[in-house]
Amino acid sequence: GAPQEHFLVMDKPVCLIDTASDGKLCVQGSALQVLEQIQQPVVVVAVVGLYRTGKSYLMNRLAGKQTGFALGSTIESKTKGIWMWCVPHPTKAATTLVLLDTEGLGDVDKGDSKHDTRIFSLAVLLSSTLVLNSRGTIDNRAIEELQYVTELTEYIKIKSPDEAVDDAEFVKFFPSFIWAVRDFTLQLNIDGKDTTEDEYLEFALKLKLGNSSQVNNYNLPRECIRKYFPSRKCFTFPFPTNPDNVSYLETLDPAEISKRFLEVTGRFCQFIFDQSQVKNLKDGHTVTGRGNSLVHVDSG
Numbered sequence: 001g002a003p004q005e006h007f008l009v010m011d012k013p014v015c016l017i018d019t020a021s022d023g024k025l026c027v028q029g030s031a032l033q034v035l036e037q038i039q040q041p042v043v044v045v046a047v048v049g050l051y052r053t054g055k056s057y058l059m060n061r062l063a064g065k066q067t068g069f070a071l072g073s074t075i076e077s078k079t080k081g082i083w084m085w086c087v088p089h090p091t092k093a094a095t096t097l098v099l100l101d102t103e104g105l106g107d108v109d110k111g112d113s114k115h116d117t118r119i120f121s122l123a124v125l126l127s128s129t130l131v132l133n134s135r136g137t138i139d140n141r142a143i144e145e146l147q148y149v150t151e152l153t154e155y156i157k158i159k160s161p162d163e164a165v166d167d168a169e170f171v172k173f174f175p176s177f178i179w180a181v182r183d184f185t186l187q188l189n190i191d192g193k194d195t196t197e198d199e200y201l202e203f204a205l206k207l208k209l210g211n212s213s214q215v216n217n218y219n220l221p222r223e224c225i226r227k228y229f230p231s232r233k234c235f236t237f238p239f240p241t242n243p244d245n246v247s248y249l250e251t252l253d254p255a256e257i258s259k260r261f262l263e264v265t266g267r268f269c270q271f272i273f274d275q276s277q278v279k280n281l282k283d284g285h286t287v288t289g290r291g292n293s294l295v296h297v298d299s300g
């Protein structure tokens, strides 16, 4: 008969990618052992974004757990490297949902943007859905902070280093893209017309006409996002609770959390459960936990 599928029970996340003392990223052998036990197809959801913006909290929502990925309540960045939590997919049978929580980008204290680009590149390569998390609005600053996206193709090698690779080749490896805007307080309205969250994202990604260096700088990150992530979705989350309670979100009674916040969180999770694809390689080969030796990120 068919081999029996034993689901691996992971009651908490483990560290997948760590930073060695010399600053290089290294894969944790123990996490690879966990992955090797997974024989099911995997849906891989990674979250990236500036530090202290509620990424770990949102990943715990996807795991359907109150706690898991550790949150920080001070100004200091909390998550280091990349952490992994494998849970049974809540709606797809015989599928494992792999959640990847990443180190916050742009930490002033760390001040190493190359390190940030490597974390960002790994999240892009490993995931089938990439959640970009930011706070406030999708303004020019938020998009400029995404400079990492403009450096992606310098950091990712598909073939041997001296073979030229078409951008279209990259896209085949790339995940679908969700922008999660946290603490969004504006009305969704453009030129007096109500808009959807997705229209808001597309509006923010509009290119400017012209050829000045100012226009080019404005357009570059937008062009990269549009080119590398043709499938895009946006969710705008309101403030989750009153400001005094925000640091205790994990232990808060659900009645204290804003209904609108819970509604958006519910829609966000449902969208990921319904739409997020199983991770495939370029040749259409489905990735299971075992087939994990697919990336090489230049750490030099």
Ligand SMILES: Nc1nc2c(ncn2[C@@H]2O[C@H](COP(=O)(O)OP(=O)(O)OP(=O)(O)O)[C@@H](O)[C@H]2O)c(=O)[nH]1
Residues within 6 Å of the ligand: 050, 051, 052, 053, 054, 055, 056, 057, 058, 070, 071, 072, 073, 074, 076, 077, 078, 079, 080, 102, 103, 104, 105, 182, 183, 237, 238, 239, 240, 246, 247, 248, 249, 250
């Ligand atoms: N204002 C606000 N605070 C939030 C939200 N979600 C979580 N928090 C709180 O913000 C703090 C940081 O949350 P984390 O989930 O640790 O943020 P993070 O982005 O993972 O932080 P790093 O790992 O340091 O990058 C915690 O006190 C959370 O309770 C949100 O939507 N809005």
Ligand SMILES: [Mg+2]
Residues within 6 Å of the ligand: 055, 056, 057, 070, 071, 072, 078, 079, 101, 102, 104
């Ligand atoms: Mg975190």
